[in-house]
Amino acid sequence: MTVAPPPGQIRALVLNTLQQLGARIFSEFHVEETVLLQDGRCLARSYRTDDFFAMWLIEVGLVQFYNGEGDMLLVINLLDDATPSKMAA
DSSP: OOOOOOHHHHHHHHHHHHHHHTOOOSSGGGSEEEEEEETTEEEEEEEEOSSEEEEEEGGGTEEEEEETTOOEEEEEETTSOSOOEEOOO
């Protein structure tokens, strides 16, 4: 069983992080959210702006951030107490 933070808390984290990465978000309505369901379980949520994309992989506790070209910019491990770190090139 996976213990996951509430979706609203993750959405706030994603919005804040996207803004730090340079996304121009004027309200939460500027981010399109999609939910991936399989066999009645929520597996992932994705968040999209014009120039950025983020995906919360719920069962593994990761939030991944990408630019418009699909390059991974950042991974936040929600199951780890460490601060978010940038991916190595």
